[in-house]
Amino acid sequence: MTIAMPQPDPGVLAARDSFLGELAGIVPPDNMVTDEAGLKTYECDGLSAYRELPLGVALPETTGEVARILELCRRYHVKVVPRGSGTGLSGGALPLKDGLLLGLGKFNRILDIDYANRCVTVQPGVTNLAISQAVDHCGFYYAPDPSSQLACSIGGNVAENSGGVHCLKYGVTTNNLLGLEIVLMSGEIVRIGGKYMDSDGYDLLGIVTGSEGLLGVITEVTVRILPKPASVSTLLIGFDDLASAGDCVTRIIASGIIPAGLELMDRAAVHATEDFCKAGYPLDVEALLICELDGPGPEVGELAGRVEEIAEDLGAHTIRRAASEEERERFWLGRKSAFPAVGRISPDYYCIDGTIPRGRLAEVLTRMEDLSTRHGLGVVNVFHAGDGNLHPLIMYDIDKPGDLEKAEALARDILTLCVEVGGVLSGEHGIGVEKRDLMGTMFSDLDLKQQQRVKCAFDPDGLLNPGKVFPVLHRCAELGHMHVHRGQVPFPDLPRF
Amino acid sequence: MTGKTFRPVDETELAGVVAWAAADGVPLEIIGSGSKRGLGHAIDADHVIDMSERTGIVDYEPAELVLTVEAGTKIAAIETQLGEANQQMAFEPPDYGPLLDHPAATATIGGTMAGNLSGPRRVSAGAARDHALGMEAVTGRGEVIRAGGRVVKNVTGYDLTRLLCGSWGTLAVVTRFSLKVLPAPEMTRTLIVAGLTPSAGCRVMGEVLASQHEVSAAAWLPADMAAKSAVDYVSSPGTTVTAVRIEGPPASVLARHDSLRSMLAAHGPVEELHGHNSGMFWKEVRDVAAFVTPEAAVMRLSVPPASGAVVCDRVTASGGHAFLDWGGGLAWCSFAPSPATATAIRDIATSLGGHATLIRAGEKLKAEVPVFHPQPAARRDLSRRIREGFDPRGILNPGRMAMEV
Numbered sequence: 028m029t030i031a032m033p034q035p036d037p038g039v040l041a042a043r044d045s046f047l048g049e050l051a052g053i054v055p056p057d058n059m060v061t062d063e064a065g066l067k068t069y070e071c072d073g074l075s076a077y078r079e080l081p082l083g084v085a086l087p088e089t090t091g092e093v094a095r096i097l098e099l100c101r102r103y104h105v106k107v108v109p110r111g112s113g114t115g116l117s118g119g120a121l122p123l124k125d126g127l128l129l130g131l132g133k134f135n136r137i138l139d140i141d142y143a144n145r146c147v148t149v150q151p152g153v154t155n156l157a158i159s160q161a162v163d164h165c166g167f168y169y170a171p172d173p174s175s176q177l178a179c180s181i182g183g184n185v186a187e188n189s190g191g192v193h194c195l196k197y198g199v200t201t202n203n204l205l206g207l208e209i210v211l212m213s214g215e216i217v218r219i220g221g222k223y224m225d226s227d228g229y230d231l232l233g234i235v236t237g238s239e240g241l242l243g244v245i246t247e248v249t250v251r252i253l254p255k256p257a258s259v260s261t262l263l264i265g266f267d268d269l270a271s272a273g274d275c276v277t278r279i280i281a282s283g284i285i286p287a288g289l290e291l292m293d294r295a296a297v298h299a300t301e302d303f304c305k306a307g308y309p310l311d312v313e314a315l316l317i318c319e320l321d322g323p324g325p326e327v328g329e330l331a332g333r334v335e336e337i338a339e340d341l342g343a344h345t346i347r348r349a350a351s352e353e354e355r356e357r358f359w360l361g362r363k364s365a366f367p368a369v370g371r372i373s374p375d376y377y378c379i380d381g382t383i384p385r386g387r388l389a390e391v392l393t394r395m396e397d398l399s400t401r402h403g404l405g406v407v408n409v410f411h412a413g414d415g416n417l418h419p420l421i422m423y424d425i426d427k428p429g430d431l432e433k434a435e436a437l438a439r440d441i442l443t444l445c446v447e448v449g450g451v452l453s454g455e456h457g458i459g460v461e462k463r464d465l466m467g468t469m470f471s472d473l474d475l476k477q478q479q480r481v482k483c484a485f486d487p488d489g490l491l492n493p494g495k496v497f498p499v500l501h502r503c504a505e506l507g508h509m510h511v512h513r514g515q516v517p518f519p520d521l522p523r524f
Numbered sequence: 525m526t527g528k529t530f531r532p533v534d535e536t537e538l539a540g541v542v543a544w545a546a547a548d549g550v551p552l553e554i555i556g557s558g559s560k561r562g563l564g565h566a567i568d569a570d571h572v573i574d575m576s577e578r579t580g581i582v583d584y585e586p587a588e589l590v591l592t593v594e595a596g597t598k599i600a601a602i603e604t605q606l607g608e609a610n611q612q613m614a615f616e617p618p619d620y621g622p623l624l625d626h627p628a629a630t631a632t633i634g635g636t637m638a639g640n641l642s643g644p645r646r647v648s649a650g651a652a653r654d655h656a657l658g659m660e661a662v663t664g665r666g667e668v669i670r671a672g673g674r675v676v677k678n679v680t681g682y683d684l685t686r687l688l689c690g691s692w693g694t695l696a697v698v699t700r701f702s703l704k705v706l707p708a709p710e711m712t713r714t715l716i717v718a719g720l721t722p723s724a725g726c727r728v729m730g731e732v733l734a735s736q737h738e739v740s741a742a743a744w745l746p747a748d749m750a751a752k753s754a755v756d757y758v759s760s761p762g763t764t765v766t767a768v769r770i771e772g773p774p775a776s777v778l779a780r781h782d783s784l785r786s787m788l789a790a791h792g793p794v795e796e797l798h799g800h801n802s803g804m805f806w807k808e809v810r811d812v813a814a815f816v817t818p819e820a821a822v823m824r825l826s827v828p829p830a831s832g833a834v835v836c837d838r839v840t841a842s843g844g845h846a847f848l849d850w851g852g853g854l855a856w857c858s859f860a861p862s863p864a865t866a867t868a869i870r871d872i873a874t875s876l877g878g879h880a881t882l883i884r885a886g887e888k889l890k891a892e893v894p895v896f897h898p899q900p901a902a903r904r905d906l907s908r909r910i911r912e913g914f915d916p917r918g919i920l921n922p923g924r925m926a927m928e929v
């Protein structure tokens with residue numbers, strides 16, 4: 028895929044040796060990568076269609092190192108691309124030719140587990156799952172659970188405001204964060220929040236979460252942990268048509284039930300995963316729902332019964348309730364193997380991420396089928412139906428000339444459709460480079476400029492992860508300028524004074 | 525103030541006025557119903573923008589759990605509408621009207637979100653800002669902007685909506701909010717334990733919040749405050765009260781009630797409040813009813829929940845009163861107005877790693893003690909730069925958060 032990235036700065040490329048020499052004074056040799064073979068490891072994130080070799084890679088392990096590196100970069104006018112585990116799916120950690128890749132994977136200690144205040148403080152490179160594992164023996168967990176949780180870093184989660192299958196009830200990253208430490212491009216260290224609820228002053232926690240590494244480098248994260256639910260009930264519900272499955276999702280929520288997770292797989296996904304891992308899914312369905320309820324025992328039982336009634340009423344043709352933990356895991360097995368399963372039936376696939384109002388599910392899925400036929404590429408759907416977060420997997424073959432372009436075009440049409448029905452371009456994977464040039468479908472020029480003014484407050488020289496999120500880069504000086512409409516508004520004559 | 529009050533009929537007109545004011549650097553005060561005018565520093569503004577006529581529900585689809593409202597809509601009106609569909613704003617918006625010498629039930633959604641104000645369910649359901657999905661606003665540049673959306677999961681561009689929550693009208697004038705709403709619980713029960721010290725109360729609240737009983741709210745009241753409650757079960761024991769609320773489907777509430785009751789019985793005599801009493805009690809906590817006294821100043825401390833007891837002990841020792849909400853994480857303090865006491869109480873928050881906001885105070889006290897917690901230089905400067913991006917001339921609610929250099 029090709030996308031216009033900021034022009035590499037020839038001055039920076041020319042000064043590479045001297046820059047790397049100074050960098051070597053900040054981090055130990057083992058924490059620097061400069062050779063081409065080594066740099067290749069970092070050439071892309073989870074969106075592998077875009078690749079670039081960075082100027083160099085630094086792997087700091089302390090906040091002090093991060094601050095000194097950023098100061099150095101600013102001095103040399105070197106751009107910086109932060110990277111956690113590189114599982115991002117929108118190209119947020121795509122390197123820049125004239126930019127330092129700042130890998131935070133080694134910055135990975137758990138700093139504090141505080142059960143009395145129900146929170147954990149970690150360094151950014153700690154994986155999502157490691158947090159839950161660290162508190163598991165005391166009956167706690169960290170709620171947001173992206174499917175990539177074994178690998179993805181908490182810093183990356185904050186940067187992408189990641190979600191997971193249990194976010195319907197427990198919220199996404201931003202709803203589970205208490206504190207952050209960030210380092211600005213100036214080298215300044217800013218601490219935000221702590222072990223208490225709600226910010227004093229502006230909600231900087233809110234603005235940094237989901238900012239895709241463009242505002243500051245996250246060097247410490249405090250999250251709240253929750254007691255593990257007393258019990259869980261998982262249902263597998265099959266329908267003969269997608270519309271009824273969509274209705275079922277709407278009816279469950281409308282009836283006042285908020286499941287922990289509510290996932291939908293279409294026929295293609297059911298077949299692909301069944302071939303792949305034999306989860307025992309019914310094959311004669313057009314749509315399969317996995318509905319998981321958790322909480323106090325009696326509640327879970329009662330609500331599962333209500334969901335079954337709704338499903339029956341809508342003519343569900345399979346309704347199974349997991350009778351054991353083993354069966355529950357089997358229900359999830361297929362869902363969790365969906366990506367590799369699709370990887371087996373198609374040489375390549377492209378995972379799209381957009382959110383729509385739940386009520387439009389059936390309509391959007393039908394229109395997506397038409398788009399898929401029109402572009403001549405198959406689409407498999409497995410997604411977070413409860414919050415309307417779609418993940419169509421477009422199947423293509425990178426070796427077939429024109430296929431990738433077709434996939435990109437289909438993705439654009441699907442995302443535009445999401446926006447058209449009142450949804451958004453990204454539910455949890457972020458904009459990155461992938462959807463950067465579609466931002467105009469959702470936002471006006473004024474909206475985007477105001478967002479960039481926030482960036483200017485954090486990073487006036489635009490050195491932190493440029494080329495991501497915003498389709499057009501404006502200089503901060505230009506953005507700061509106020510267009511004066513003096514005299515245009517007849518203030519004293521306005522009505523109703 | 526000799527200025528004028530402007531009531532915009534729509535966004536375009538509002539944008540026109542703000543653009544005019546921006547061009548000439550004319551400061552404006554932004555109000556909803558004005559019920560929280562007393563919160564924050566005095567605003568030195570020439571004119572007022574009154575949003576209280578920008579009312580109405582723009583869009584509400586109960587099945588989507590999403591509500592879009594005009595910023596001037598009263599919380600009470602929204603609650604009535606949501607109630608018809610058995611839904612609610614889960615963050616339990618408080619009514620600080622009486623606390624701030626205004627009538628009750630006048631607060632608007634705009635003011636509530638601008639202050640990011642949340643009630644007792646904050647501890648389990650999140651804050652006001654956690655329920656904000658999107659907004660439309662006019663910046664201090666006089667430009668109409670939109671951010672966020674009408675869906676629950678969204679990482680498309682910066683989260684300006686959350687940034688505006690808690691900015692007290694200093695960044696932009698919000699005209700519309702989209703909010704996430706949730707089903708109202710079918711049943712509610714509150715269990716109260718009498719006679720616990722602040723530290724025992726805090727420990728018990730921590731214990732129940734760490735349990736699997738999905739406690740939705742937990743508060744601790746000192747004896748003199750409990751005595752003022754209109755709920756007989758709370759006022760009659762004549763001791764401190766630790767209260768724990770559970771909500772949900774009846775079978776679940778009853779089962780949890782039994783287990784919680786035996787858990788709590790180990791700590792003292794347990795009573796329970798049902799529907800009406802429970803509602804009345806949590807409204808008193810939510811609206812800080814016990815501190816609605818003309819003479820006293822009131823501060824709100826947000827601290828790590830386990831250290832709430834420390835606040836109570838120290839404030840009481842210095843002659844003030846304190847009670848705890850949010851499982852100990854929110855300490856409300858009432859004291860005879862004096863800069864020394866206010867500063868001493870704020871220092872307690874600082875020493876515990878939290879922060880303090882002066883909620884109710886006369887101009888005299890506010891002239892000497894900052895309303896909002898002083899911030900470290902790096903964060904303060906960053907916030908100022910953010911403000912400059914939205915409102916370069918500093919015309920929106922200037923002085924309210926005392927951010928000006």
Ligand SMILES: Cc1cc2nc3c(=O)[nH]c(=O)nc-3n(C[C@H](O)[C@H](O)[C@H](O)COP(=O)(O)OP(=O)(O)OC[C@H]3O[C@@H](n4cnc5c(N)ncnc54)[C@H](O)[C@@H]3O)c2cc1C
Nearest residue numbers: 111112113114115119174180182183186189190240245455
């Ligand atoms: C198989 C698979 C399944 C997935 N499932 C989900 C899912 O269910 N839900 C979901 O939300 N996502 C999912 N993702 C996407 C991805 O895992 C998340 O976006 C994750 O949060 C990225 O974390 P990371 O550490 O890999 O970040 P990276 O990919 O390394 O970086 C992501 C972005 O964050 C920035 N960044 C990283 N660390 C920092 C830091 N410390 N400071 C500042 N900026 C930083 C980067 O610059 C980049 O813009 C999935 C990905 C894969 C490959």
